[in-house]
Amino acid sequence: MIERLGLPAVKPERTLWLVGETFEAFEAMAAAIEAIGERYSRSETLLSASYPALRARLARRFPECRVLPPPADHAFFVRLFLQHCNVRVAVFLEPKADPSAVLLTGLSRLAIATLAVTARGAGPLRSDRLLAAACEAFIEIAEAEPDIGREDGRCQRLSVQEAADLLGELLARDLKPLRQVARMRRGVGASLLALAGHPRWRRLTARRLQRYSTIAELRETLGTPNAILCLGNGPSSEDPILAEMSYDALFRVNHSWLKRGLFTGTDVVFTGGKTTMRALSRPIFGLQTRYAEERFAEIRTLSPSFNPARFFDANDMTAELRAFPWGTLRPTNGASMLAVAVALQPARLIVAGVDLFQHRDGSYPGDTVTPNAYSPGHNRDTELSFLLNLLSNYHGDLLIIGEVLRSEWERFRNDACLRQIDL
CATH class of the missing domain: 3.90.1480.10 (Alpha-2,3-sialyltransferase)
Structure with a gap:
């Protein structure tokens, strides 16, 4: 249960979170994971899968990454997990990733960038919830040069390096003002500043x-x-x-x-x-x-x-x-x-x-x-x-x-x- 709260020994500065249900989906992202790790040594890459056997295999394959089960499907636990792990970008790896509505809502409320990524030839996106969500991007990792840059419906085909560049940009984004907009309300601080600026x-x-x-x-x-x-x-x-x-x-x-x-x-x-x-x-x-x-x-x-x-x-x-x-x-x-x-x-x-x-x-x-x-x-x-x-x-x-x-x-x-x- 402690793991599902995402409690780390030291809270990372920023976390790229990859969620999937097949080893092949994570393997297709291996080069991008390595590129992000080299570029941002002060960030953390977190891998999540539901099955213990898959998590054990991921820990052996990606020793530089942290591996945890996904959070319990409740708004309170989702928020704790995302905040404890300081998640800045969430990537759902198709073809089998199917995040719950609770998780997608939690990501949206914290203004965390959400992407759906599928490996070349893995087939179309299957998650209705992901297709309906306000995802930052739908990406297919393309291996053949002629496919790179093409768009198929909502899905854009990118090279591994281009995908890593996009993830890096999203990881670097300042979420504070975005979260302020997401709340759509004026807080106490905003009211105090308004009073301080009023002549009366x-x-x-x-x-x-x-x-x-x-x-x-x-x-x-x-x-x-x-x-x-x-x-x-x-x-x-x-x-x-x-x-x-x-x-x-x-x-x-x-x-x-x-x-x-x-x-x-x-x-x-x-x-x-x-x-x-x-x-x-x-x-x-x-x-x-x-x-x-x-x-x-x-x-x-x-x-x-x-x-x-x-x-x-x-x-x-x-x-x-x-x-x-x-x-x-x-x-x-x-x-x-x-x-x-x-x-x-x-x-x-x-x-x-x-x-x-x-x-x-x-x-x-x-x-x-x-x-x-x-x-x-x-x-x-x-x-x-x-x-x-x-x-x-x-x-x-x-x-x-x-x-x-x-x-x-x-x-x-x-x-x-x-x-x-x-x-």
Whole structure:
């Protein structure tokens, strides 16, 4: 029963869930499973089948994947399973997968992408419920080149690599705003923000909820800092040389650093996570989405144990975040932090801990478990391009602690100088 609740030892960041009833159906997806595992080492692939013998065979065939029975067919248990496993994409493998209406409803309510996939030659989709569901896609894995890209009714034929690309895009998708739309209702947080923005109620709500709308407001609130220290969460955030640095404002990301006990006097923290919103009371919060604002307002405003909630949307502080072509990706909180710091244009900007998941000591200080890689939804090359172009718009004294970003910045500046000489 515990397995059917999906209880993991450690909750995965994101999970791709494949459900089927034949070994051949899973085998047809083997290359796609391998491609997703290589591309997103911080995500998990979960395989589910009803029969214990099939699950045992899958565990032997795919040792890198987690294998569990599907959840009990009840709305409560379905929701627990999907949330415990942090499922972001559900793939039902034809020809025999036939999810219940309860399961499909649970997936829809959590805005989890649902796909039906069949191997080449396995026959048409047989599940009436899948055919009637609002599936993201119906896919047939095509092996012959002439078949790739063809559509047969609602079913599109894709190569294994194209199927892996589609699954990767869906795995990277941010579900929070989609879930907000799916609920089709205004929550407490949305109502509080509406009151804070209303001329009649703004002064009253300002005692508990303060939203900064411009970079000038934020600069004044921070006391017009002359030097800002921006600390990402990479190993270089604990470089001993930082103890010698003086600064007027400290910017940090999330709150994993709290237990390390270094540089805890944060002035601004950049996050979207509710755990951080509850863990830190004093800092100003830098958020990225309206959903995060509503969540923050709901968590912080009505609780007397917290200091007044002060926050801003990073997109209001700088056009850099909005103008960059992110495509299906989105900026990390670290990128958001640096964008706001550059927009403030202090005389000195110190950057450390932005190691692009390439530091020789791993992903985070003292962490030997977390894969040294970006989470789905983020990409090193895209992030680096944004950061380098962003820093080129900073006009003060820039000091980068950490070999990874510093070497990339020096290479970027040298290339820019060579281009100027050629002109």
